[in-house]
Amino acid sequence: MNPRSPEALASGIRRGERLALARGITLVESERPQDWPLAEALLTALLEAGERAHRIGISGVPGAGKSSLVETLGLHLVEGCGRRVAVLAIDPSSTVSGGSLLGDKSRMHLLAQHPSAYVRPSPNAAHLGGVARRTREAARLCSAAGYDLVLIETVGVGQAEIEVAGMVDFFLVLALAGAGDELQGIKRGILELADAVAVNKADGPNRAPAEAYAAMLAGALHTLRPLEDPPPKVLAVSAHSGHGIAELWTEVEARLASRRASGEFEARRRLQRRAWFQAEVGLALERALRSSPRALELRAALEQQVEAGQASAGAAARRLLESLLPGAVPGGGGPGGSGLELVP
Numbered sequence: 001m002n003p004r005s006p007e008a009l010a011s012g013i014r015r016g017e018r019l020a021l022a023r024g025i026t027l028v029e030s031e032r033p034q035d036w037p038l039a040e041a042l043l044t045a046l047l048e049a050g051e052r053a054h055r056i057g058i059s060g061v062p063g064a065g066k067s068s069l070v071e072t073l074g075l076h077l078v079e080g081c082g083r084r085v086a087v088l089a090i091d092p093s094s095t096v097s098g099g100s101l102l103g104d105k106s107r108m109h110l111l112a113q114h115p116s117a118y119v120r121p122s123p124n125a126a127h128l129g130g131v132a133r134r135t136r137e138a139a140r141l142c143s144a145a146g147y148d149l150v151l152i153e154t155v156g157v158g159q160a161e162i163e164v165a166g167m168v169d170f171f172l173v174l175a176l177a178g179a180g181d182e183l184q185g186i187k188r189g190i191l192e193l194a195d196a197v198a199v200n201k202a203d204g205p206n207r208a209p210a211e212a213y214a215a216m217l218a219g220a221l222h223t224l225r226p227l228e229d230p231p232p233k234v235l236a237v238s239a240h241s242g243h244g245i246a247e248l249w250t251e252v253e254a255r256l257a258s259r260r261a262s263g264e265f266e267a268r269r270r271l272q273r274r275a276w277f278q279a280e281v282g283l284a285l286e287r288a289l290r291s292s293p294r295a296l297e298l299r300a301a302l303e304q305q306v307e308a309g310q311a312s313a314g315a316a317a318r319r320l321l322e323s324l325l326p327g328a329v330p331g332g333g334g335p336g337g338s339g340l341e342l343v344p
Helices: 007-013 018-029 033-045 066-080 135-144 188-193 204-224 244-261 262-292 292-305 313-324
Strands: 054-060 085-091 117-123 151-155 169-175 194-198 233-236
Touching: 007 018, 007 033, 007 135, 018 033, 018 117, 018 135, 033 135, 033 204, 033 262, 054 066, 066 085, 066 151, 066 244, 117 135, 135 151, 151 204, 169 244, 188 204, 194 204, 194 244, 204 233, 233 244, 244 262, 262 292, 262 313, 292 313
Parallel strands: 054 151, 054 169, 085 117, 085 151, 169 194, 194 233
Antiparallel strands: none
């Protein structure tokens, strides 16, 4: 059997083989059209493995020490709690060259070398939301490989880097004392989604300011989310000394256990699967537009019309979709549609 076939990869992943897992993630992340059916076959073969792993999203302001905290937390989990931990670390891609540094494995060298851990850096490939386009799929493969915790480290906090909150079971946001007020140092939208906030670098002379900032953030969360019970916890932690890391994980476990008992956990998973499907519909449509020769030709012509000011962008987009789905696009180019025609 070809060791890179979906069947061989699925078998190796189920046995917990790191090489098979690495190849599987590379396959599902591939942008080559010839790899797409193979990736779908791999994911289908692993459906029976389910989604046993808990997924923890970790985001934060630039310089908050996300990678350091992930390594310290990961080591606590594998060495102190006997857990198997996979880390999906998302690196930003250059908008000029398209390349990424992918340096998280170096920044987490102790965790990356641990036999009970797996660290996988992935480029976001200009995908908005703080994660990569295929982070969901990579997390499923890690779960199928026997890792019971998947830590997803996002690119960083911005107005758009909140997509991870819709694919994890617990969303942790890192903050820094002195990084700005509680609604600017961390964006309000992030605070409204966080399950907990950790003020990092609470060690040495910075411990007191960090604890004071944690108290201020707790007050901000109480104002933003007054009806939530229990409210998201704010803790002062140190990735350097380990201060507060055990308490942080205790809070994560308590929140997950509460959600399982109430049925909220599975309800969230169902919503996440639906969102995954909806995202795949959009991606499938995008791929169809890129792979159809007729659509590519029409797209080039329409782009020229839009650039020349001869057609609106919205009308041109509907005309392009109508070429793939006749009669299915409201306001399309068919009867009763936009009436947009190609200009010779």
